Structures are given as C-alpha cells and as structure tokens.
Amino acid sequence: MEIVMGETNSNFIHDVIDKDLAEGKVKEIHTRFPPEPNGYLHIGSAKAIWINASTAKKYGGKFNLRYDDTNPVKEDDEYVKSIEEDLRWLGMEPTGGIFYGSDYFDKCYEFAQKLIREGKAYVCDLSQEQMSEYRGTLTQPGKNSPYRDRSVEENLDLFKRMKDGEFADGSRTLRAKIDMSSPNINMRDPVIYRILHVNHHRHGNKWCIYPMYDFAHPIQDGLEGITHSLCSIEFENHRPLYDWVVENVGFEVSPHQYEFARLNMTYTVMSKRYLRKLVENKIVDGWDDPRMPTLCGLRRRGYTPTAILDFISRNGVSKNYSVADVRYLEYCVCEELNETTQRRVAILEPLKVVITNYPEDKTEMFETSNHPKKPEWGKRELAFTREIYIDRSDFMEEPVPGFIRLAPGKEVRLMSAYILKCNEVVHDENGNVTQLMCTVDLETGNNKPVDGRKVKGTIHWLSASNCEKCKIRIYNNLFNKENVATLLEEDTFEEFLSDDSLVEYTDCFVEPSLKDATPDERFQFVRTGYFVKDSKNDGVFNRTAPLKSSFKPE
RNA sequence: UGGGGUGUAGCCAAGUCGGUAAGGCACCAGACUUUGACUCUGGCAUUUCGUAGGUUCGAGUCCUGCCAUCCCAGCCA
Numbered sequence: 001m002e003i004v005m006g007e008t009n010s011n012f013i014h015d016v017i018d019k020d021l022a023e024g025k026v027k028e029i030h031t032r033f034p035p036e037p038n039g040y041l042h043i044g045s046a047k048a049i050w051i052n053a054s055t056a057k058k059y060g061g062k063f064n065l066r067y068d069d070t071n072p073v074k075e076d077d078e079y080v081k082s083i084e085e086d087l088r089w090l091g092m093e094p095t096g097g098i099f100y101g102s103d104y105f106d107k108c109y110e111f112a113q114k115l116i117r118e119g120k121a122y123v124c125d126l127s128q129e130q131m132s133e134y135r136g137t138l139t140q141p142g143k144n145s146p147y148r149d150r151s152v153e154e155n156l157d158l159f160k161r162m163k164d165g166e167f168a169d170g171s172r173t174l175r176a177k178i179d180m181s182s183p184n185i186n187m188r189d190p191v192i193y194r195i196l197h198v199n200h201h202r203h204g205n206k207w208c209i210y211p212m213y214d215f216a217h218p219i220q221d222g223l224e225g226i227t228h229s230l231c232s233i234e235f236e237n238h239r240p241l242y243d244w245v246v247e248n249v250g251f252e253v254s255p256h257q258y259e260f261a262r263l264n265m266t267y268t269v270m271s272k273r274y275l276r277k278l279v280e281n282k283i284v285d286g287w288d289d290p291r292m293p294t295l296c297g298l299r300r301r302g303y304t305p306t307a308i309l310d311f312i313s314r315n316g317v318s319k320n321y322s323v324a325d326v327r328y329l330e331y332c333v334c335e336e337l338n339e340t341t342q343r344r345v346a347i348l349e350p351l352k353v354v355i356t357n358y359p360e361d362k363t364e365m366f367e368t369s370n371h372p373k374k375p376e377w378g379k380r381e382l383a384f385t386r387e388i389y390i391d392r393s394d395f396m397e398e399p400v401p402g403f404i405r406l407a408p409g410k411e412v413r414l415m416s417a418y419i420l421k422c423n424e425v426v427h428d429e430n431g432n433v434t435q436l437m438c439t440v441d442l443e444t445g446n447n448k449p450v451d452g453r454k455v456k457g458t459i460h461w462l463s464a465s466n467c468e469k470c471k472i473r474i475y476n477n478l479f480n481k482e483n484v485a486t487l488l489e490e491d492t493f494e495e496f497l498s499d500d501s502l503v504e505y506t507d508c509f510v511e512p513s514l515k516d517a518t519p520d521e522r523f524q525f526v527r528t529g530y531f532v533k534d535s536k537n538d539g540v541f542n543r544t545a546p547l548k549s550s551f552k553p554e
Numbered sequence: 555u556g557g558g559g560u561g562u563a564g565c566c567a568a569g570u571c572g573g574u575a576a577g578g579c580a581c582c583a584g585a586c587u588u589u590g591a592c593u594c595u596g597g598c599a600u601u602u603c604g605u606a607g608g609u610u611c612g613a614g615u616c617c618u619g620c621c622a623u624c625c626c627a628g629c630c631a
Contacts, residue, residue, distance in 0.1 A: 010568095011568095015570095034631090035631095036630085036631055038630095038631085068631070070630095070631085071630065071631075073630085074630070074631085124629095127629095128628085128629060131629075132627075132628090135627055136556095136627075137556085137627055138555095138556055138557075138626075138627060139555065139556045139557095140556080140627095141556090142627090169629085170629060172629090173629050175629095182557085183556050183557040183558085184556090184557055184558070184626080185556090185557080185626060185627050186626070186627095188627085191628085191629050193629085194629035195629080196629085210629095212628095212629075212630085212631090213630070213631050214631095217631085233559070233560090233624085233625075234624090234625055234626085234631095235625095235631090236558065236559060236625075236626095237557080237558055237559090237625065237626050238626090239558090240558095259559085261560085261624095266565085314566075314567090314577095314578060314579080315565095315566050315567080315578095316566065316567050316568085316578095317567095318560090318566085318567070318568095319559070319560065320560060320561075320566090320567085321559090321560065321561090321623075321624055321625095322565080322566065322567090323565080323566090324565075324566060325564095325565050325566075325579070325580080327565090327579080327580075328565075328566075328578085328579055328580085331578095331579060331580090332579095334591090334592095335592095338591075338592060339592095343589080368588095372587090372588090372589075372591095372592080373592070373593085402590090404590070405590090413588050414588085415588055415589070416588070417588090419588095446588080448588090455588085456590090457588095457590080458587090458588045458589065458590090459589090460589075524589085524591085526589050526591090527589045527590085527591070528589090529591095547589075547590095547591050547592095548590090548591065548592095549590055549591080550590055550591090551590045552590095
C-alpha cells in the first residue's frame with residue numbers, strides 16, 4: 001500500500017507548499033510531529049503523523065519526531081517509549097531525526113534574555129488570579145500589568161533569579177510584551193516562562209523554570225529548520241503569537257504554522273483526557289484495550305498500520321469540523337485483510353450435528369482453500385467425522401423467509417464437503433435445541449449434486465473430534481452515541497457507554513492448526529470476520545472486524 | 555454582544571482565471587458465488603453548493619447582509 005506513504009492527494013497545505021517552492025521561499029520541506037509524552041498515541045495522532053510525514057516525503061524533505069516535553073508536571077518517560085514504538089509500527093520513520101523540546105531549554109533561555117534586552121519581555125509578579133483579572137474578557141480589553149515597565153536590568157536580574165530558584169512556584173512569570181488590548185487573548189502579554197520546581201524526566205533538576213508551549217514551539221521549529229509546522233485547528237488562534245516569536249527571535253528560515261481539522265470518529269472519544277479516564281476508571285482493560293482508538297489498542301485488535309493510514313488518507317485533509325464514520329475504518333481493514341489473510345474455520349456458538357448415515361469410526365479428509373481467489377496459497381485439509389459442529393446461527397428451527405441455511409427438512413452445503421440434510425431436532429427438557437440428527441449426501445460428496453438440484457446455502461463446520469477449544473471476543477462500539485465528542489463538556493460520558501462493547505464467547509472451536517497462531521498472524525474466520533490471537537491472553541481470539549452480510553430478515 | 559475558523563449528498567471530500575457539481579464510503583437494483591464475503595454492472599446533488607439579495611450572458615466560485623456551528627479569557631499542549 002505504498003499509496004498511503006507516498007502519493008498523497010493534494011490538499012490546501014500542499015497548495016501552499018507548491019507556491020512557497022515556486023516562489024523560492026523555501027528550498028526543501030521539513031516537517032515534524034511534536035507529541036507531548038503524556039499519553040498514548042491514538043488514531044487522531046496518526047492523522048497528524050501521516051500529514052507531516054507524508055508531506056515531507058512527497059516533497060523529498062525530512063520529517064522529525066520531537067517530544068514536546070516542556071511541562072514536566074504532566075509528562076512521563078513511560079510514554080516516550082510507547083510513542084516511538086507506535087510511530088515505527090505505523091511505518092513512519094522520523095527521517096529528520098528524533099528530538100526533545102527540552103533539549104532546547106538553554107536556547108529558549110537565551111532567546112528569552114534577548115527579548116528582555118530588547119524590551120519585549122518582562123518579569124511579572126502578578127498572581128494567577130490577578131493576571132486573570134488583568135487579562136480582560138473576550139469582549140473587554142485587558143489592562144497593563146503594573147510590572148510591565150520594569151527596566152531591562154531589573155528584568156534580566158529577576159529572570160536570572162527565577163532560573164536560579166530564588167522564587168516559589170507561581171510567584172513570578174516572564175511575559176511577552178505585546179498588547180493587552182488585542183482582540184486575540186493569546187496576544188495579551190502571554191506568559192512565556194513559569195516557575196516549576198519539578199523534576200524533569202530528561203533533565204532532572206537542572207531547571208526550575210520552564211518555557212510555555214507558545215514560546216517553546218516556534219523556537220523548536222526554528223532551530224530544527226522546520227519549514228511547515230502542521231498542527232490541528234485549535235492552534236489557529238495561537239498563530240499570531242507563533243509568528244511574533246519567530247519574528248522577534250529570528251531564524252535563518254522562518255517556520256510557518258498551518259492548521260488542519262483533527263480527526264474525530266463516530267462512537268468513540270479521541271482526547272487523551274477521556275481515554276485516560278476510561279483506563280483509570282477501569283472501563284477498559286488499559287490503553288491497549290482492543291476497543292480503544294489508541295494505536296496500541298487497534299494493534300491488539302488486529303488492525304494494520306496500512307489500513308489505518310489508508311483510512312486517514314481517504315478521509316483527506318481539510319479545515320472542516322468533521323466526524324469520520326468508524327465503519328469507514330472497518331471497511332479499510334476489511335479491504336486489506338480480504339486480500340492478505342488466509343481463511344480458517346471457527347465456530348463461535350457450537351451446535352452438535354450427528355450424521356446418522358456416516359460411520360462412527362470413519363475420518364475423511366477434505367481439502368479446502370486457504371484463499372478462494374488465490375490458488376497459489378494452497379489448500380489445507382479438514383477432517384470430517386460422524387459428529388461435527390456448526391454454528392447455532394446457521395440453523396433455524398422455524399426459518400424466517402429468505403433464510404437459506406439449515407432448517408428441519410432442508411439441505412445446506414457444508415463448505416468444501418457434503419450436502420447436509422436436517423432430519424431431526426433434539427431438544428432438552430426446556431425446549432432448547434441441543435443437537436441435530438442429519439444425513440449427508442454421500443453420492444455427491446464435495447461436488448455438484450448428481451441430480452442437478454440446487455442447494456443455495458453454504459455453512460462452515462468442524463469435526464467434533466478434530467478441533468481446538470478457545471475463546472473469541474467480539475468488539476463493538478465503546479459508546480452508543482454517534483458523536484460523543486459533542487457532549488464531553490458535561491463530563492458524564494459514562495452514561496453513553498454501550499453494554500455490549502465486549503462480548504466474549506467462551507466455548508468456541510477453531511481448526512487445530514490455530515493453536516499455534518501468533519498475535520502477528522491475522523485470519524479470516526470464514527463467513528464470520530477477521531480475527532487475530534490476543535497478545536495478552538492465551539487461547540483468546542479478537543475480532544478485528546466482521547464480514548458484511550446482505551441477509552436482512554424480513 | 556470581541557477575535558479567529560468552518561458551512562458542497564446519510565458520512566468524508568474535490569471543485570484552478572466565474573462557464574454550467576470529481577472521487578471514496580454508505581445505500582438501492584442486478585450478475586456471479588461451495589464465504590448471504592469478495593468481485594462485476596447500473597443507479598444515487600439539475601426549484602443544486604448554510605441562507606437572502608446583488609454583479610454578470612453565465613456564480614459553489616465575486617460583492618453585501620443574515621443564520622448555524624467550532625475554537626480562544628491555563629503560570630496545559
């Protein structure tokens with residue numbers, strides 16, 4: 001699937017780049033993905049990764065991975081490892097290198113001093129509450145801090161003492177001197193440095209002042225030679241500040257920020273905050289629960305990087321607020337897995353069938369194809385015996401109109417084997433069907449009926465004495481509400497959790513060979529869906545996605 | 555009620571200098587089928603591009619007003 005990595009459809013960002021290149025503003029393209037190591041990557045992150053990486057690739061440029069670790073309060077080394085792992089799993093090599101925003105702290109400090117010297121930044125003693133008051137509101141301008149006009153010398157001294165640890169957390173900040181009456185609140189003398197006596201995962205106690213994102217990010221971009229800084233749309237309001245920093249710090253090539261709409265998906269949440277909540281409240285099994293939209297969750301579920309990227313690519317890049325249909329993602333995996341997986345037989349809900357006209361001690365081997373359209377993938381053998389299992393869903397005692405599977409007195413094809421006829425239904429004392437007494441058309445075997453009669457339905461089966469027991473987990477949407485993102489304000493999304501997001505079948509049977517399957521091998525369980533062995537629990541298969549069915553009763 | 559975005563079919567999304575609405579998914583109909591899968595064929599915006607006007611021979615594309623919706627008042631990113 002090289003299409004996803006290489007040629008990307010053109011979009012408004014590429015239009016800008018084409019223009020920049022044509023006008024000679026830039027010579028080569030350099031992008032970056034700047035995750036904060038405070039959680040696991042999800043499919044929305046994958047969109048940002050894909051946009052940045054594929055853009056660089058399209059123009060023969062470079063792509064950096066940069067940990068945006070400027071706030072040690074929220075960040076953890078644990079996440080650094082997972083981010084790189086997920087990035088590589090996606091196949092997105094950081095061709096420009098791997099960097100840490102925190103490695104530029106010295107530079108940030110120098111640039112802050114430069115700003116102070118030029119009268120463009122000052123140390124402010126306002127408390128958090130006061131600063132909020134001074135900031136004004138959306139409709140009212142703010143007012144200048146009383147500390148705004150300190151001398152350069154005093155500011156330099158105070159800033160150094162902030163760095164040296166003389167002041168308590170929150171007691172002072174370094175602010176950019178811009179415009180307290182700007183209609184854009186981000187420009188009302190934004191804080192660019194705060195005091196935080198916190199251990200940094202990478203630099204220990206070297207620093208007790210840390211730059212804010214708005215100050216650090218353009219510097220990181222500028223220092224790395226990033227030409228096009230592609231981020232999501234909520235940073236659009238920050239662009240004037242980004243440009244202010246770039247202009248006032250000054251770089252060889254000025255990076256520019258462009259924003260695209262982040263990825264939302266139906267029936268799930270995408271923000272790290274809520275994903276964390278799902279994990280912490282034990283609503284899911286962890287960040288890698290197969291129901292999670294995290295990359296590790298999707299991986300455990302059996303999704304492939306190519307399918308994820310294909311999905312993102314097909315959805316395109318725009319600035320429209322949108323909610324992508326999770327079924328589209330499903331379509332993308334199925335399309336790939338249909339081509340790439342071998343077929344196997346699994347019975348989710350076994351129903352025993354006794355073939356009365358078949359000898360008890362006989363075992364016959366039937367060949368079945370590993371992929372119906374790829375004969376080069378060969379065949380394998382399935383044992384056939386007097387007692388077999390079929391899936392309960394393939395039998396109806398009182399078939400509804402249009403049901404072409406097994407029913408009393410009806411015939412059906414056993415895939416790759418005989419035609420089966422149901423003669424008798426055995427019930428328990430409660431009236432539940434426990435077993436079927438059937439016969440098989442010995443004459444036709446695995447061929448077309450000799451008398452030319454048509455048998456429409458085909459079902460899968462497994463010899464009761466030649467199968468392996470296992471558990472199968474079926475995953476459905478985590479939420480029962482299509483657009484969960486719109487009601488996150490209330491903080492009560494738990495009420496929209498669906499109760500069937502995980503359905504476990506505990507008495508399933510699969511072909512014996514599946515006993516040795518690994519979590520890296522994906523299969524199509526014939527007529528059922530795509531499955532992969534769970535990486536955490538032995539003897540458990542996860543359903544990646546179901547097969548479509550055009551059967552609609554009534 | 556300040557500023558910044560966005561509004562093209564059920565979903566995503568193309569629409570260059572204005573010239574007469576790409577594509578994918580979904581859906582519908584049919585063919586094929588020892589997976590009711592896959593594949594194939596056809597259909598699927600023409601009082602139509604949020605809406606109301608305007609300019610023009612001609613407007614999704616230009617102009618004006620209006621409406622809807624998202625983001626911003628962290629010493630988060």
